[in-house]
Amino acid sequence: IEAWATAKSLWEKSADLLMGTLGFAIRRAAVIPGLKQHLTCLSPSHIHESAFLAEFWEETFKCRLNGSVNSHSHGVGSDLDRPLCEGTEDLSDVYSPYSDVTQLRVSYNVYKAVYLVAHALQDMSNCKVGKGPFSHGTCADPKSFKPWQLIHYMKRANFSALGEKINFDQNGDPIAYYDLLNWQKRPDGSLHLVKVGFYDASMLTGRSLVINDSAIQWPAFRSVCSDSCPPGSRIVRRKGEPICCYDCVPCAEGEVSNMTDSLECLRCSEDTWPNNERNLCIPKTIEYLSYHEFMGILLCVASLLGACLSISIIATFYTYKDTALVRANNMELSFLLLVFLVVCFLVGLLFIGKPSDWLCRIRYPAFGISFALCISCLLAKTAVVLMAFRATLPGSNVMKWFGAKQQRASVIICLIWLLTSPPHATSNTHYHSATIIIECVTGSEVGFWCVLGYIGILACMCFVMAFLARKLPDNFNEARFITFSMLIFFAVWVTFIPVYVSTAGKYTVAVHIFAVLASAFGLLFCIFAPKCYILMLKPEKNSKKHIMQR
Structure with missing residues (x-):
C-alpha cells in the first residue's frame, strides 16, 4: 500500500x-x-x-x-x-x-x-x-x-x-x-x-x-469554479453547489482577515480598526481639539486677542480714570467687568488640548462662574442708570446687585455639581468606529444645564432692566448698549444649544469655545467700544459739561 x-x-x-x-x-x-x-x-x-x-x-x-x-x-x-x-x-x-x-x-x-x-x-x-x-x-x-x-x-x-x-x-x-x-x-x-x-x-x-x-511544497491549484478570496474577505459557500464554488464577501466593519481563502474574519481589538484593505488592524485615530491644528490655533489666537483687547481697555480706562466719562459710568463696575471678560476669554483656552480629569473639572465651573459675574456686572450697571435718575448717587447701593451674597448661587451650583457627579475625561469609541474621541463629559447633565440656566436668568433680568431704561437721557444711558449686547448674547447661545447637541468630538468643543468668544466679544465691543472711541478720538466730548447736556 x-x-x-x-x-x-x-x-x-x-x-x-x-x-x-x-x-x-x-x-x-x-x-x-x-x-x-x-x-x-x-x-x-x-x-x-x-x-x-x-x-x-x-x-x-x-x-x-x-x-x-x-x-x-x-x-x-x-x-x-x-x-x-x-x-x-x-x-x-x-x-x-x-x-x-x-x-x-x-x-x-x-x-x-x-x-x-x-x-x-x-x-x-x-x-x-x-x-x-x-x-x-x-x-x-x-x-x-x-x-x-x-x-x-x-x-x-x-x-x-x-x-x-x-x-x-x-x-x-x-x-x-x-x-x-x-x-x-x-x-x-x-x-x-x-x-x-x-x-x-x-x-x-x-x-x-x-x-x-x-x-513542504504545497500545490498552487486554482478552483475550477471560483477564484481565491484575497485577504480582507472570507469564503461563503454556495448552497447546493460543489465545495469549490463560493463567493468572496468583504469582512464586516471592524473585522479583518490576513489570509487567502479565509473561512472567517477576526474582530479587531477595542483600540484598533481595520485598514482600507481590511487585512490588518491598525491603531484608531485619536481625536481632540489640539493646539497644533488650524482650528485650535485660530481659536487660541482669538482667545488671546480678546484678553489682550480687554487688558488694553483696562489700561486706557485707568489712564483716563479721572475724566468725566469714566467716572460717570461707574468706574469700579467697568473695571470689574473688564477683568471678568479677560477671564472669559482665557477660559476658552481650557477647552483646547488633550482633555484630562482635572482640566474637565476646571473648565466648566470656570466658564459658568466667569459668565455669571460678567452678566451680574451688566445688571449692576443697568441698575446704576435707573437709580441715577431717582436722585441716588451712583455707586451708593449698587454693589448689593453684585455683592458676594447674590453670587453664591452660581458657586453653590458648581460645588454641588463637582461633589456629586463631576465632569471627567473619557474615550468615546461609539460615535465613529475608526476614531477614539477623547472628550470631557459633563458628568451630570442637570448640573451643566443649571449653570446655563442661571446665566440665562441673569441675562433676562439684565435685558428687561436695560429695556426699561431705554428712554432715559442719552449721555448718561448705557442701557441701549447693554440691550444690544444682550441681544447678541441671546442670539449666540440660542444658536449654540442645537448645534452643541447635534455635534460630537472636537467640533462640539469648537462650538462651545466660539459661543464663549462671540459672547465675550459682543459684550466688550457693545459696552466699551463707544467709550474708547470718545476717549481716544473725540476727547472734546469727554467733559462734564458735555455729559450734563441734554
Missing part, C-alpha cells in the same frame, strides 16, 4: 495534479554498498541465459540480441526489425528504473531480510547443547532445521544494518517506521521526492509523527 508514494509512473501521467502530494513510504537506505556497481556491470555476454535480463536489455537500448531468448514483444511492430546490439552498450550512460538507486526502499527491506536470516543462522550455530531455547535445552541443527526453529531465532534477532537498529516487538512484528514524502517539481519538470517527516512507532505516544512544515 506504500508503493504509490514512490511510483514515478504516476508522475509521468499526472504531474500537475499530483504536485504537492504527501504520502508515506517504506524507509529508504541512503546507499547499499556495491549495489550500483553490480547493477551497471552487466554486459550482453552475461544476459543471454536469462529471458528477463534479455528483455530488459533490448527494451532499454532498443536493439536485438543475437540469439535472444526474449519471447515478449512491446509496442508496435516486430522486434526483428530492430538493429543488432553492438555489445558496447553501457547501463551507466542511460537512465532506467533498474539502475536507479536513489530510492532504495523495497530493496532495502530485502537487504535487511537477508541479513536477518544470516543473523538467525549465526545465533542458531552458536547454540550450546543443554542451553538451547527448545525442549530439554536442545538446539536446532543448522544443517537440518524446521522453519519454526529459524523463525524463533529471527524474532529474537537484534543487530544493526547500515546504521539502523533491527529488532522486533513481543509479537514478532518489526517496529513501524515510514518516511513522509512530498512530491515536488524540479525546474526541469521531473519528480523530486523530498522527505519532509517520518513516523516512528518506537517514540513516545503523541510524538511518533514528526513533520517539517517548512520543507
